[in-house]
Amino acid sequence: MSDESGSIFDGLIGGDSSQWAFGTDFEDPLAGVDTTVPDGVDHGELAGYCLMLGDDALIMSQRLSEWCSRAPDLEEDIALANMALDLLGQARLLLARAAAADPGVVPALPDGSPVPAEDALAFFREAEAFRNVRLAEVANGDFAHVVVRLLLFSAARLALLERLRGSADKVLAAVAAKGVKEVAYHRDWAGRWFLTLARGTDESHRRLVAALDALWPLQDELVATHPLERSLARAGVGVDPASTRDEVDAVLDQVFAVSGVDRPDRAPLAGVGGRTGRHGTHTEALSRLLAEMQVVARAHPSGRW
Amino acid sequence: MTTTPTERDPEERLRAGFDATIARHDRIEPRDWMPDAYRRTLVRQIAQHAHSEIIGMQPEGNWIGRAPSLRRKAILLAKVQDEAGHGLYLYSACETLGVSRAELTDLLLAGRQKYSSIFNYPTLSYADVGTIGWLVDGAAICNQVPLCRTSYGPYGRAMIRICKEESFHQRQGYELLMTMMRGTDAQRAMVQESVDRFWWPSLMMFGPPDAQSPNSARSMAWGVKRNSNDELRQKFVDMTVPQAEALGVTLPDPDLRWNEERGHHDFGEPDWEELAAVIAGNGPCNAQRLAHRRAAHEDGAWVREAATAFAERSAGAGAR
Numbered sequence: 001m002s003d004e005s006g007s008i009f010d011g012l013i014g015g016d017s018s019q020w021a022f023g024t025d026f027e028d029p030l031a032g033v034d035t036t037v038p039d040g041v042d043h044g045e046l047a048g049y050c051l052m053l054g055d056d057a058l059i060m061s062q063r064l065s066e067w068c069s070r071a072p073d074l075e076e077d078i079a080l081a082n083m084a085l086d087l088l089g090q091a092r093l094l095l096a097r098a099a100a101a102d103p104g105v106v107p108a109l110p111d112g113s114p115v116p117a118e119d120a121l122a123f124f125r126e127a128e129a130f131r132n133v134r135l136a137e138v139a140n141g142d143f144a145h146v147v148v149r150l151l152l153f154s155a156a157r158l159a160l161l162e163r164l165r166g167s168a169d170k171v172l173a174a175v176a177a178k179g180v181k182e183v184a185y186h187r188d189w190a191g192r193w194f195l196t197l198a199r200g201t202d203e204s205h206r207r208l209v210a211a212l213d214a215l216w217p218l219q220d221e222l223v224a225t226h227p228l229e230r231s232l233a234r235a236g237v238g239v240d241p242a243s244t245r246d247e248v249d250a251v252l253d254q255v256f257a258v259s260g261v262d263r264p265d266r267a268p269l270a271g272v273g274g275r276t277g278r279h280g281t282h283t284e285a286l287s288r289l290l291a292e293m294q295v296v297a298r299a300h301p302s303g304r305w
Numbered sequence: 306m307t308t309t310p311t312e313r314d315p316e317e318r319l320r321a322g323f324d325a326t327i328a329r330h331d332r333i334e335p336r337d338w339m340p341d342a343y344r345r346t347l348v349r350q351i352a353q354h355a356h357s358e359i360i361g362m363q364p365e366g367n368w369i370g371r372a373p374s375l376r377r378k379a380i381l382l383a384k385v386q387d388e389a390g391h392g393l394y395l396y397s398a399c400e401t402l403g404v405s406r407a408e409l410t411d412l413l414l415a416g417r418q419k420y421s422s423i424f425n426y427p428t429l430s431y432a433d434v435g436t437i438g439w440l441v442d443g444a445a446i447c448n449q450v451p452l453c454r455t456s457y458g459p460y461g462r463a464m465i466r467i468c469k470e471e472s473f474h475q476r477q478g479y480e481l482l483m484t485m486m487r488g489t490d491a492q493r494a495m496v497q498e499s500v501d502r503f504w505w506p507s508l509m510m511f512g513p514p515d516a517q518s519p520n521s522a523r524s525m526a527w528g529v530k531r532n533s534n535d536e537l538r539q540k541f542v543d544m545t546v547p548q549a550e551a552l553g554v555t556l557p558d559p560d561l562r563w564n565e566e567r568g569h570h571d572f573g574e575p576d577w578e579e580l581a582a583v584i585a586g587n588g589p590c591n592a593q594r595l596a597h598r599r600a601a602h603e604d605g606a607w608v609r610e611a612a613t614a615f616a617e618r619s620a621g622a623g624a625r
Contacts, residue, residue, distance in 0.1 A: 058375075062370065065369050065370065065378075065382055066370060068362065068366045068369055068382065068385055068386070069359075069362040069363055069366045069385070069389075069597070069601065070597075070600075070601045070604070071601065071605065072601075072604070072605025072606075072608035072609055073605060073608075073609060074359070074389050074392055074393050074396075075393075076605075076608075077362075077386075077389045078386055078389050078390060078393075081382055081383075081385070081386035081389070082386070084382060085379060085382055085383060085386070088375060088378060088379050088382070089379065091375065092375050092376075092379075095375075114488075115374075116374075118375055119373075119374045119375055122375055123373070123374075142604070143604075143605065143608045195615075196611060196612055196615045197608070197611050199615050199618060200610070200611025200612065200614045200615045201607070201610055201611045201614050203607050203610075203611070204607055204608065204610070204611030204614075207607070292370050292371055293370060293371065295371055296371045296372070296373040296431050297373040297374065300373065300488070300489060300491060300492060302488075302489055303373060303485075303488050303489055303491075303492055304484055304485065304487055304488035304489070304492065305373045305374040305376075305377050305431075305481070305484060305485070305488070
C-alpha cells in the first residue's frame, strides 16, 4: 500500500491548522472590523435592525437547508445548499453585529458558558424575540414553492442591500456589499426557474401559480416599514423598505410578464392587532422551526461545539 | 512479443493492447477498447460509489436542521453539499462508460445496484456527525486513495478530487470531536457513545474478509482495485488507534492491542452476520434511505419534465 493515505491521516494530529475550512475554533466573525456605532444612533435600535435582517437570513437559510438531499436533481440540491450557506453567512455577521451594538439583546446563559453571542441569539431566543418576516418561516412546499419564495424574498432583499451599501454603519455597509453579489445570484436562480416552470408543462404552470397565490399575501411585509426602520433610515444607517417598493414591483412585474403569469390579485396577510413578524408576532410555523433548530444547543447551554 | 500483431484477429490485438496498458499501470481512457467484463465491473463499482455519496447525504443531512452552532451548521451543510458534488463527478465518470445518470438512479431505486452499507446505520446524536467524519470518511479515504491510481482514467481523476475533499471532511469531523471532548461531561459521553456505535460498522466498510470477497481477485488483476480488503482494514486500525488516544476515547474492542512481532495491531472480528444482514437489506435504515431517495426522485419528476419541455420549446423558438 502506498504512503499516500498515511500522509492524509498523519495530518490529523498536529499539522497546519490554517488549512482547515472554517478555522479550528470559533472566531468572531467581526474580528478586525470597526464596530463603533455611528454618532447619534441608538444602540438598541441598531441591534434591533440587525436582528430583523439577520433573522430573515437565518430563518430563510433554515428552510432552504431542509431541501438538502430532496431536490429534483443534484444540480438544484447543490444550488439550494449554496443559497442556504450564503444566507447563513449573512445571518452570522448580522447577529454578531446586533450583539456588538447592544449586548443587552443577547439571552443570558449559565456563568462560564462558552456559547458565542451569535449562537446565543440564534438558539436561545423564543419565537417572539425573532424579527424575521413571516414569508421566511412558513413551512416548505413543493419545488414551485421554494422558487416563488426565493423570488419574492431575494427581489426585496437585493433592492434593500443595494441601498444599505451606503450605510453610515461600516459593518452594515460591508455586510450589504458582500450580500448584494450573493442575493443577485439567488434572484437570478429563482427568476430562471420561475420562467421555466411557468412555460414548462401544464402541471408546472399550475403548481407555480398555486405557489404564487399562496405566498403573495406575505410579500407586502417585505416592503412595509417598521418604525425602527424609519428611524434608522433617517439616521443614514438603515433603509426604509418602502423606498424599494417601486423597484421591487418593477422587477417582479418583469418576471411575471416574461413568464406569462398574472400578478396575483390578493390582499396582504393581516397582522394580529397590526403586529407582524417584524414585531415578533409570527405564524404557527416559527416555533416548530425553532423547536428543531434549537433542540441540541438548548440541551447543552454550556456546551462547546 | 512472440507473434506479430497481424497474425492475430483484431479482437485479440485489442485485448493485447489493453493487457499491456494494464501491465504498464497506464490509464485506460473512454475511447480505448476494453473487455465487456471490465466495463461492467467499472460501472458496478463507480455507480455503487456514486450512489454511496448520494445516499450518504442523508445520515448527516439528518442533523443540518439541528446543528448546535451556526458555524457547525455551515460546516455540515457545506460537507453534505460536497457529497452531492462527488456524486455528480462519479455519475459523470460512469457516463463515459455509456450509462446515464438517469439509468443508474433507476437501478438504485429498483434495488439492483448497491451503496455502502455504512449509510444504513442511523445517526442518533450530533457527535455522529464528527464520528462519521473521523471514522467513516477515514475508512472511505483508506479505500479511495489507492483508487486515485486505478486503471480507468476518468474514475482515477474523479477520485483525486474526491480524496482531497474527503480528507478535509475527516479533519473537520475529528476537530468537532476534539472540541466536544473539551466541553462538558455530557458532550464527552456523547462522543464515546457515538464511537462505540460506529467503530465496528466502520471496520465493515472494507468489505468481507479476503477469503470471502467474490469480486476482489479479478478487480485487483485489472488494476481497478489496488489493495485487498484485509490489508486496508489493518491499515485503518493501525492509523486510528493513536488518533483515538489523542482524542481520549476508548475503541470498543477488548482484543485490540499492539502486536510487536507483526508490527501491527491485533483486533477482534467484526460481526460478519450483521454485515450480511445489512447488505441483504435488513439494516436499521435500508428501507428508510431508499424511500427518502425515491421520494425526492419522484417528487422532482414534474420539475425535470418541465425543464425538458422548456428547453425544447426554447430550442424550437431559437430555430425559428
